[in-house]
Amino acid sequence: MVSAKQKILIYRLGSLGDTVMVLPSFHKIRKTYPEADITLLTNVPINGKAAPLQSILGNSGYFFNRVLSYPIGTRDPALLIQLLKQIRALKIDTVIYLAGVRVSLTLFKTKLTALRDRLFFKAAGAKTLIGFPAVLEDFQLSIDAETGVYEWEAKRLARRLQVLGDIPLNEDAFWDLRLTKEELKAAGNELSALNDPGPFIAASTGTKLQANDWEEHNWETLLKQLSEQLPQWPLIMLGGPDEKERADRCLAAWGGKGLNLCGKTSPRVSGAVLQRANVFIGHDSGPMHLAAAVGTPCVAVFSARNFPQQWYPRGNFNHIIYHQTDCAGCRLDICIEQKKKCILSITASEVQSAVMSVLARNNYNI
Structure with missing residues (x-):
């Protein structure tokens, strides 16, 4: 052959x-x-x-x-x-x-x-x-x-x-994405703005589909709660240029050190940034899969538009939050009739607990 x-x-x-x-x-x-x-x-x-x-x-x-x-x-x-x-x-x-x-x-x-x-x-x-x-x-x-x-x-x-x-x-x-030395260096250059960030959280709140969007008010509540438990940790926001404004508001909710890289890094340089993160938080999305590929534990907020497991990220180091409803598997891009009851039934406290559990499991001093 x-x-x-x-x-x-x-x-x-x-x-x-x-x-x-x-x-x-x-x-x-x-x-x-x-x-x-x-x-x-x-x-x-x-x-x-x-x-x-x-x-x-x-x-x-x-x-x-x-x-x-x-x-x-x-x-x-x-x-x-x-x-x-x-x-x-x-x-x-x-x-x-x-x-x-x-x-x-x-x-x-x-x-x-x-x-x-x-x-x-x-x-x-x-x-x-x-x-x-x-x-x-x-x-x-x-x-x-x-x-x-x-x-x-x-x-x-x-x-x-x-x-x-x-x-x-x-x-x-x-x-393995086979990231190059240049891509790894570019990621380091972006992170240098934080002057040796130490352990940090990476997050992406963007999604192409309305049905997968956990919505901004939930993200802001989550980040306010997490910042109280991790006051010295920086937050790095990743995503496309159209996600920059929401990321700015999320960083404001975080209130501590942070960096908005939305629209500033290519997918592969974003992967190099994620490789250095201690945990990634995001939707069922491209950045979630990218984080898992480079070995970073993910706390992933899923809608039930697909059935469980089908599109989970790789690895057994992730924490998937998926509420299965009677309309699971609908495959809707836009959910109006059911008002996104699957993903919006997920609470900020539930995600917060998952993040802290992942960090504790990996023996980070928090």
């Missing part, structure tokens, strides 16, 4: 959190094909807040050698023909399909979408197709027989690559 001249195309859509969840699969592909020329086919982010996939994986040439991107959901025949020609020109012989299955109203339509993608890559000249959904568990969320809960997304993707061998999802090396 392994060839020094192998020309591989990896098809993966998504932004920060989606990308982190598939890191182990990317590592496995490179370990299986160490000398391969790898093209990454991904989407142009729909949401302006979303980071493009290549800005998360970096440009070192390890995870991929080049990027092709296209507007997701396009039905423009001219654009699709152009993309087909670009792939054929690269003489791709193997396509590895890491796209999450796009669930439609019926199972038939869901399978039809995957079949359409398969036929597209065959038309592009690929002789070997790996990772395409095949069994029922690939097309719909199912109970994991090993755990008795819903299958974790990282595991579902890894399972589809079994032809390459097992992917050890519990090994740190398979979650």
